[in-house]
Amino acid sequence: MDEFIEFVRGGPLGPVKKWGTKWSLWPVHFVTACCGAELAHAFAAGYDGERIGALNYGIARQTNLIIVEGAITRKMARALKITWEQMPDPKFVIVMGACGLQGGIFWNGYHLVKPSDVVPVDFFVPGCPPTPEALLRGIRQLQFKIETGEAKTSATFPEISLEAGRKPRVLPRPPKKISKAPAVIVNAPKEVDWEFGQKLVEELKAKIDAKSVTITGKNRIAIKVESDSITKTAIRLKEMGFDHVKNVNVIDVPNEDKFIVEYHFSSYSVKELMPVIVNVFADIPRDNPKVKSLANMFPSADYMEREMCDFFGVIFEGNPWMGRKFLLAPDAPEFPLRKDFKLEEEVYVR
Amino acid sequence: MMDVINYLFETFSSNMMDIPLIAPIVDFLLKIPVINFIVALILWKPFFAVIIMPGLVVLTLYLLYVVWYERKLTARIQWRVGPLEVARPIRGAIQALADGIRYFFQEAIVHREAHRPYFVQLPILAFIPILLPIMFIPAGSAVGIYTPYSIQLTVTFIALIPITIVAMGWASNSRFAYIGSVREAFMYFAYEVPFIIAVISMIFLYGSGDAYVAVEKQSAIPGALLNPIAFIVYIIAMLMATSRLPFEIPEADQEIAFGPFVEYSGILFGLAMVLAYEKLYIMTLLFTILFLGGWSGPYCPLLGDLNGPLWMFIKTIVVISILVIVRSIYARYRLDQALRIGWTSMLALSIAALVVGGALGVWLS
Amino acid sequence: MDEYVLDIPVEPPKELRSLFIPIPPEYVEDTYKSDDFLILVGPQHPGSGHMRLIVRVKGDIIQEVIPDPGYVHRSMEKLAENRLYIQNIPLVERPAIMDAPNFNLGYVRAIEEALDIEVPERAKYIRTMLAELGRVGTHLYDAAILAVFIGHTTGFMYPFALRELICEALVRLTGARFTSSFIIPGGVRRDADESTLKWIYDMTLAMERRLKSFERIFINNPTVIARLQDVGVLSKEEAIKYGVVGPFLRASGVEYDVRKVEPYEVYDELVWDMPVSDAGDSYARFLVRVNEIGQSLSIIRQCIKEMPEGRVISEQIAENGNDIRGSFYDSLSNIVLPSGEYTTLTEGARGTIVFSIVSDGESNVPYRLRIVSPGWLYLKGFMESMKGERLADLQAIYGSFGYFPPEADR
């Protein structure tokens, strides 16, 4: 069998095979991230990759090129590997976009994998996203590679001579200033000219057993409640016409040993309440982060509660998905958005 | 031994295509031993019909042409260029060849879950119902096997093709292949009845299932004008049968990832993928005979017997070239909608066509 | 007819027990016992980008769809806590790069709200124009994806060709085809010159002409209408309950558009209408967006016509009026927001974008940046609308929602 393969590769049919492969590089439809938009441009009317024989097509079995479009996450890496293994030989990989190279803007993200660690890569196309021309250039270079058997970078960078110097003892300070003991105030009051808001605050104060009701800006109201009375507050708000949850948020405050759980309520059905966002928040202890879920009452909060559980490990009691990873990969780090999970810091000097 | 060869040679040379244009060359070649046998075989009418024209050779050329032409026309409508750089002077006309070569040399994977023998055999087996009808479809004087039931026989063999596709889906043993097979089977139900009724209406009209009779009857007015309802039904049924858009339901790459062909790769996929085009070819041959006067056309004395096949081929190519435009016009219908179209409007139309065909047939005879 | 249930011990396929399929094994067993079929659509599937849908079908009818998002979760919120406010601008654009100006605008507005920065009029007009260009681009993108999902390749090519015009406009304005990072706290990075504005003005008209072709071949195509109408219906009550946003909410009959209810930039000074439909089906969702394209093009033209002269960046930020070049670092690197939470709503192309910045008042990085993208908000409604439809409709509904996983996963 090996002899046969060797014959096909190097025998008299070799050039025919090379020619066929060169002009028929079909990328598999494997959209991995946002660079897919530029990939579509490269194969749509504007640039038309079909001109040079590349037709974006179906699935792995019938194609011979994977274009990795940007970020490969821990979850997607597995799919990339499977796609690569499903693909018949000869097969090629082009990685486009900074995210797929060294991570680009997500270089220190906790959920990213380098595609070059997963599959062998033939060409890298920089950019965020790369222009369609750049992608087509990648395909062109791949064609040259198939033809000549030698990969070539499509640019040369003229070099000037410079003498290497010494790194000084003191390096410039990084620009980031991060407070050691942050004071996180969610309901910082703000003076605004908002008559309806005053009325609304009075109404809320009367109806809800809240610790405080503050106007934090035009159309923004923050209500501080006890953690066990979030459900009660939500029922009251629903009666008032706040019919959906726009945002579920958790803020980790390790130096005060608490999580702040926020629900942003808003309304679609009552015209006056449409622009208003009511932020109902409560402090919960960091060592036992549990709060009642609102997913039954507000289905719009369901997925965001699952997400927050992934990120912070806050248990929303009553949500059926607690304890199972939803957004994160099974092998992702635990509770990555907690402040004690540190990311790699920037380096400014080589 | 020599007797057998001589006998065969006699048989072949007695029933040869008479083409005045190449007659001197043929005459010269016939004098050379061994080669004369081959030449006689090639020009032997049944062999010529099945292997050369409108059979295998032309079918291959047609495939290369239609794949390129379809991509090029689609590209033209879509404000772009289509295959080009592979051969710029001839507008990329050999793109399909490049793709074919690539498929041929690519690894053909048989996955673990597949039913190995059938998985490998079926794309090749599927050629049988493709080639069989060609044997019975006459093209002028070139005919594989003459029978007065050629139209019926062709329709029967066409009906066999979906079975091979369903079997491919079964052998693939994958989720999407399974759904694709079921869809293929359903589509089969959607078009087969109106299609057969439309053909029967034309048989009624001509009073015979003999292609020669059908072509003869169309010498004044083509069948398309005699029975336009059957004409429309046939076209729609043809689109459904060859899973062209808007009825590309069994393959539906965005929904079920090429359905029955999802696991095929390399040359096996290449074979499976051209099935639909081959089917289109066969059905268009029949279409030409039934509705467009078959091989009749201006007679060129230089071509002699080649006139018939050539005209038939030209008509077929023209029809297909017009038909492939639907790919860039329509979206894909849903399965239930296609079935509804098949069993309501198309069935009604086909029955109307049957009535028209019957009435005309009685009147004509 | 009676239904018979055969009590055959069913062995669910091995691949469904993997750790990577986020459904409990009991669910799989239950499905196989009750004669249903589990189909995994994605992540590598011609009709689904970057996410997996676990579809439970009975025959051809979808019983339930469980989303498995996160294939493009790029840890944006965590990264934002580690970067300067200004460095987060490219970051917040990345969820939906075709809609980058709207995301950019939402984030920058949150900063401006905190710092009480008054943005010059001209900058506001440029920003509005950019946001609308992004909206048109995104709607075209979604229309293209919808088209290819229901098998209409011409419907895919035309909008992408038109998107080239949007990209060219963005290149001429900002220098980048997609991710412009052009809107900065206090204004925009550069002034737009007269010839560019004229080019964009002409472009909108040329685009409208070309859109007619698209309308004839795709929007009014009977096969398209057959595929989309009465499919994936979300009633008004359901849409509100599931918190659907943007054009998908308006397609269900709710008159909600952030640009109308809480106008920002110059939207209240311009004349435009909000398309609303009562049907709530896939075709209504598509038509609403098609109409929005027309409105947006008109807004762009009005912006260009009424654009006043003047600075494009606030005096509070930079001294150079028309170009931040040279003083970008000095003016913007050390932004510190006062302590508090700042939430802005922005009407992105696919719906409401919520940016919520929590600042501790001392750091020049956000303490917490919460991005809720429209995709994430309407995911629930999207999943619910597929119940009871046919399997082939999954792609039609997917396309009609224009669901873009990178946007939802962030």
Next chain:
Amino acid sequence: MIRLSKVKTDPVENLKRHAEAIGEAVKQAIKPDRVTVEYPRERRKYPECFRGFIVFDKEKCISCFRCAQICPANAIQMEYFDKAYPGIDYAKCIFCHFCVDSCPTGALNTSKVHDVAFKSMDEMRLSAKQITKVPEIVREEKQTVEYYVDRNVWKLVRKKELDRLEVPPKPVKVKERRAACTEPESCLGCRLCASVCPQNAIKVEKCEISIGEEVTGTGCVLQIQTDLCTGCGLCVRQCPMQILTLEEVGE
């Protein structure tokens, strides 16, 4: 408000729509409105503000680290030669050009190069030595294409000329600045400013601090040599007491 309602789908309407769609396709098939840029053979002309590969002018650089510190992707890292010069890692660069806009002297400039394919990621990590000129790329094009629109048409205009990929540097409107000490008495004498200064323009000298006539202790005095100072502001950012500023010079 525009109220949309359901579309009618009666057979007559449908036939009309079929005819429209087919008519449009046939029209395009006969006279196509092509808009394809045939890239390897022709190149689209981008405006001068296009954000492409970055070109670095060594002479103008003052080693201020602004580009490295503003880079959202940390793609720019400084390398020490005679001074610190930026090296760009294109495997991380997102082409936001925050660095170009941050550069107070205009040492960084854009170019129209954007279509490069690399065979390995090591090659993408460019040092300051390699980015001083516009990279020489493989160019197969014969002509340049531009998008032309007027109120009716959108078409491609092809010109038989090659586009220049370098962009002439634009002057930066930032006034020249020098470091200055605002509160000399608060100086700790930590010498961080002196050691971080790329020009060695800051000298810290010990001196005696006296209130009235009584000597109370020793302190430090900063001597900033204005002729050497480039106004990079590193000392200003380094100073733990924040007593240094950049002052505008002269006219």
